[in-house]
Amino acid sequence: MNKTMKLGMVGLVASSLVLAAGCSGGSDSDKTEIEFFSQKVEMKGTLDEIIADFEKENPDIDVKLTSVSNAGTVLKTRVAGGDIPDIVHTYPQNPDFKGWAADGKFLDLSGEDFLSNLKEGAAESYAVDGGIYSLPLNSNAWGFFYNKTKFEELGLEAPKTWSEFEDVVKEIKDAGETPFAAALTTDDSWTMNGYHQLAWATTTGGFDQTQDALKNSPKDGIKVGNEDFETVADALSLVSGNTQKNANGASYSDAVALFAREEALIFPNGIWALPVIRDQQPDFEVSMFAFPGQEAGQEMTVGAADLALSVSSAGSEAEQEASKKLLAYMTEGEVMQKYYDKDGSPTSVEAVDADGAFEETKAVSDLVFTDKQIVWLHSEWPSEEEFWHLTVDYMNNGDKDQLAKDLNAFFNGMK
Amino acid sequence: MREKGFVNRYWPYLFILVPLLLQIVFFFIPLAQGVIYSFTDWTGLTSSYNFIGIDNYLAIFSDAKFLSSIGFTLLFTIGLVVGQIVLGIAIALLLNQKIKGVGLFRTAYFFPAVISTVTLGLIFKQFFNYGLAPLGEFLGIEWLSQSLIANEGTAFWGLLFVALWQGVAIPVVIFLANLQSIPNEIREAASIDGANRWQTFKSIELPFLSPAISIVLILAMKAGLTAFDLIYALTGGGPSGSTTSLGLLVYNYAFKNNQFGYASAIAIVLFIIIAIVSVIQINSSKKFEV
Incomplete structure (x- = not known):
């Protein structure tokens, strides 16, 4: 091997290391890109539709939906590694969420206008240390x-x-x-x-x-x-x-x-x-x-919140604003109606029309948001x-x- | 030629540097982190944790789950080692005969090795519950009339059966290759001396197989002590935790119970056990080297 070749090898290895390190560079468009991490694979189609509509209304925001199997473990690993998606679908009754919220991983949503679109007390019932770190849109039972x-x-x-x-x-x-x-x-x-x-x-x-x-x-x-x-x-x-x-x-x-x-x-x-x-x-x-x-x-x-959304506190200001915009969008009647019509879980969004759509589950879903519903015991x-x-x-x-x-x-x- | 430049002098080290860096980043750093976490109460969820000294290690030895898991893992490893060696040699001997269609049989016995373990687990889960159970019921065999892996008494054997069904493939190839390397003159000399089949096996084939046995022993032991994927897919550690291997126990504590620090401590104990077993094993297998 001659000297030039050896030098070339050194250069190759060095540049590949640099390349590997540089892979995480972002795109340079002026759109704000946010990631929406969902844990409900079965609702991916509906969420895709909702996001497409949202992007039409907000052309400067690009939402990327992540929907993987074994989402709970993936999320835990990502949060532990500091790679928190901008919008996270969480289960706010669970200990992992409570730990993350208390640790300041999510934005406190108290005082946001869109909370008033929910039934009274819906968001407050999942407060952690007095802060509202999730937007609970519906409940399972x-x-x-x-x-x-x-x-x-x-x-x-x-x-x-x-x-x-x-x-x-x-x-x-x-x-x-x-x-x-x-x-x-x-x-x-x-x-x-x-x-x-x-x-x-x-x-x-x-x-x-x-x-x-x-x-x-x-x-x-x-x-x-x-x-x-x-x-x-x-x-x-x-x-x-x-x-x-x-x-x-x-x-x-x-x-x-x-x-x-x-x-x-x-x-x-x-x-x-x-x-x-x-x-x-x-x-x-x-x-x-x-x-x-x-x-x-x-x-x-x-039962407890089934689709609840939290916003990462690690994102840039623009990303946080864009994420909150999508949360506000989700609390609009027509938007959540689309989700409800497919999923059927009783929703906390006031404006959704829930009459007669899911007769099969009525006997149980009627108990939700009443004193005959307990929150999952494992919340504690x-x-x-x-x-x-x-x-x-x-x-x-x-x-x-x-x-x-x-x-x-x-x-x-x-x- | 006396003027050797810096690059000229050191360039071979470059080739060591890359794998060494990868080894450090992906092995030694996580290992060191694991050791550190094992002295903490880290939940795996938040960035904060407290150092609690050796509390995790003290807790391990009064943890009924750990004790039953270590018992299961050891039995499973012994089953795997014995099964792979005995069945492996037996099948290799059969496949070494001059019979028709020997190529087909050799392929058939190797086939399980190319199936993903998780796929295998899912297939056998269905097979045990919907294939074998009705057959057992039809034949009036009580222990077979419900899924083998759903019953505490039989789950171990069901699991071992599937593990061996796949695990015996590679040993068969190793033993077969070894059997074929035995010089024919030796066998001929033995047959002229009047040795019967058993004597040929005991005095000629077995000694020649000893390096292969030692390799299979290492592989089977490693597979048994670190068993995870097949068990995860097949039984999930149940019923009643009776098939929870140490690997699965670590996973459950870390990712299901949110006790990352404690799980790390168990992983370190598992690491030490494997290290001790390996040292003993390497030392004793030196005797069998040919």
């Missing part, structure tokens, strides 16, 4: 889907109390049908999260009472034989043995398909499952009932996944001692 056509054939009605519910399950079984379509794998254990949380809430009376029984009780304070614990365990047991065969190996999509094929008559899940059920084009009338309490009128639902826990796992573990093995032990192991860390 949890309950039971059921096959209304088949129910009528069997002469059954949607249950209003827990004992009626038990009777309904028994009668379905006696008629030779399968009561529950369920996914009791560790992977899809989230599907039963609402069931377990509502079992506690309807037994103890609400959010605070349940936190007292679980999180605020003394260490190892959850015991077999305790009246509330027994009631909850019995409620969970209603699923055991009343699902399709091999529910312990079934996935979420298996359970949806099974329900849509009429092979099981009740599908416990959140109202967010409605679009996927509709996609399967079931030949029967789909409806919902709320998680029944011990007596009529004590039914409840659990540092994490939630182990709670999901122990729920399906109990539904699968029916071991009460193990349930108490697992619950204690999970909550002892918070005490």
